[in-house]
Amino acid sequence: MRTHLLIIMAYEWRILKAGRLAQLSIIFLSVMIAVSLVTVFLMYSGQYEEVQKNRKTQKELYNELHIEISKAEQQYAENWQTGKMLRSGSLSPSALFDRSANFRATNPAEPLTMLNRGQLSWSPQTFAYKPIGSRFTPFYHTYDIKSIGSLFPERSTDNPLMMLLGQLDLAFITLNIVPLLLLALSFNFIAFERESGTLALLLTNPVSFKTIVIGKLAVRFFLFLSICALLPLMLMLLLTAWHNSGNITRGLFINAGIWILAVSIYIMFWLIVSLFINAFNRSSSFNALLSVIVWLGLVALIPAICNQAIKSITPGNLNYRFITIERKASLGINAHIDTLRTGLNNSFNSRYVRIRDDQASQERYDSAYFLQPYKLISDSELVDSFISFNPEWRDANTPNQLSRILTETRSFMIGERLKNILGDIEESKRRQRSLSFVLGFTSPTVLLKSIFDDVSGAGTTKTNDFLRQLDTYIRNREASFSKLTLDFRNLSSGDYGESKIFTYQKASMSLRIGNLVYWIGGIMIFTGMLFLWSLALFKRYRMVG
């Protein structure tokens, strides 16, 4: 049987090589894949460099601050009484917070992103963090008022037409073009033999019909798997190794393996589709027509219908509602806090005057501002509300602490006012995710797309994970600054350093495994069911005539 199979495969390969359609299809597919790899690799390199650059900038900023703090510490140790008094100027938590708060973090592109751009074309991947009130970017914030500052998503400046049409990446080719070419080369792989009378001739040999079918399909399987998965993935691994001085992580190998596995099952599915079509025992023309309909339905129509269904469950007014609520909250709270702050500053500045080059007046000012209790902001429901939620601020009473309370109250209370709408948005996104997870089971194309997005880190999962980590990092940083203020502490050089720079930690494989099993299993179920149906149809198949 094995020898027969190999012979059938060898003959089938010879037939495919001789056919003009097969030649054209293979050349076309290879050229498309080569073009896509070159195009997307150039983009990937750009993004990779951007991540490195951002990290370098942040590193430089931190190093600069670290040196400055160390110098100042030394200077203060020599001249002033260290630790007894908090200083205004460059070492105060608020001054340094403002200086160090300007940073940008980019969601690092995965090497496999070059094969599947996914939503990276339109979804912001770089976020600039700014303390409130210092916005020097044309990117207005969206839903990110969770912390004291704001995260400004830097939206892609790509041509919207480009976003609409999409990239010509390997994922697009595998999802859309490969099935059509597979069907074009297989829609009559049995019908042709039957119509030309060679099937009967073949069956006169000591070879089973099953072996003939498997042999013919196996050639196509290995041919397509090599062109659209094995070769590009190997090339991508080589390029990554070249980019990273020979280092390839285990995670990348695993993801590349999952990609190849998923594509092989997908190719198998489409070959079974052609088997199913041939099992109807109809003419080649009928098979061709049915192939196009099946391809169109599974590749284009069902995903498009799913998308429309998912979109239609999203209330179209959430963005508008968010802006209205956010503006209302910001206008009201900002005006109130500004009034309180002006009152505090005016009152304090009129009592303690700093005279230039007069150290005594500076010390008096600092001592009063950082250490002496001051009259608390009176009759502010907002501040009272903030303190009731954050009791650690209850005993805070120096002007410096009061100023910090005002800053925190502003962001906290705006966040409180936005809680409901943010909840609605989150709920809507959650429903969308659940629905798209369920609707994925309507087409293997949707399932494979989900796998591609997951392994290449180009889907929502990684972006959400990145944002979660960034949010936690920002909250922790802000909390540490608040703690310094509460503890009457100044900054020390230990508060800065490379270890404090935000670095995205990739999600562990164990978190993704469930989804991957669901998606891969989905394609396998599709393939298995269709295979069983085809077998049932073949029981009534007329080999001759």
Add this chain to the structure above:
Amino acid sequence: MKKRKIKSGATLPIPVKAVWVIAQKEFRDSFRDKRLWWASSFLLVLLCASFIIGLNYSKARNKAREEAQVAQREQWINKSVTNSHIAAHTGITLFRPNSLLLAIDNGLDNYLGTSVFVEPHRRNLFQQAPVENVPALQQLGELTPAFALQIIVPLIIVLLCFSTFTAEREQGTLRIMLAHGVKPSDLALGKLIGSMIPLISVLMLVITAGTASMLINSSEEAGEFSLPRFSFMVFGYLAYYIIFIGISVAVSALSKTSQRSFLVLLGFWFFACLIVPRVIISIAQKTYPIPTAEQFIKELEQAETKVLPFMAQRAAIEKELMATYRVSKPTDLPVSTWGVTLFRREEESTRLYNQQFGNLFTQYEKQNSFYQFFSFLAPSISIQMYSMSLSGSDLNHFRHFAEVADNYRYEMVQQMNQIAIESKLYNASLSAPPDHPAFPKGEKEAYKKVKPFNYMMPSYSWALEKTMLSTIALLVWLAVSIFFLRRVLLKIKVL
């Protein structure tokens, strides 16, 4: 011409009647062949469902937009700030309006921001594009009437027409028909009329129902419906279908077998509708690169450094004003130096920002022109750009809105700065912080003087003018396909 009842199979020397006989026969055949009716019914359901979903979505969004714009106005008028410049800084969010035609073709709408925050000193990018709120599967496409009309209908045409001549040739009836004196053009026309009736019925039904529902739903709140734009859209799509019909029939006439005709036409459809657009836009992106978000910000920041620091500029302006008004003390000036400085800086920053944004839009336009140029290679590009333009969802309409919005921003900010100019409260000291009231009385009145934002979509002729290249390409394709079909039919081979 004498009319008489025509029986199937009758030999008729009169061409017009031959066309009808063939059409009747074809219609009967197609009526018996349930596949065609299934395809037509499927198309009808697809178009209706996508149109209804699109219309409801568009209406809901427009309603929300209208409410949000009213709320913005209320917030603008009723805010309490003590200074005209701070008042300008509280800003207004402007929302991009949508025409009802977006229910047919939403073009780039998903990828364009829906709102922009207008404030002093800077022009912001648009935010909250609808695509940010959809799952990652968006890349697999969306079921819209435009998708059905631009991609699915041509495929149905290919499926209906690929065997127009090859089936007759394979059955040997082509030779008989031509021997009876039936002209190939009459044969083609008759077959087309007969087989296209279900498709034409579906399209006519959808066009009529679509026009009626959009006329009923058209309102300021739900979005406006432009009949001329819609009519031109219909003509464009009809031309697009005639192109596909012409090419399909011509290929069928040239092919020896139905299988070959089918594969050639399927290949053409596949290249024209799916491959060429993606390849061309990728080349355009490489040919006319767009600055990344980071580069764009850097360019803006560099541009800002060209403006003098505020205090230095204010000191110079104060000197200049004192000389102009011939006063010896700044407090004697009849205008506020702070206000004049803000006014002039706004002029300067607006010029710089417009230049940067202009450069960005120019790059987009270069890419789009390059893409449009390839309409001559694929008719799908021409209909896509043409339809998008008429539905108001292309980049030209977006740029038009963005510029109107920025003009509004400039007017609003300068109106607030004018109040500051007329206030002399800040002339006492160069270093005085601008936290004194600049609205001595009737704050609300000053805010109200800023007119509400009102945007009028440009006319259909503007839209047509902007998409001239695609329109010409569509017409060229139409002419070439008809000419090609005519040539092929004149030289048709029986075997």
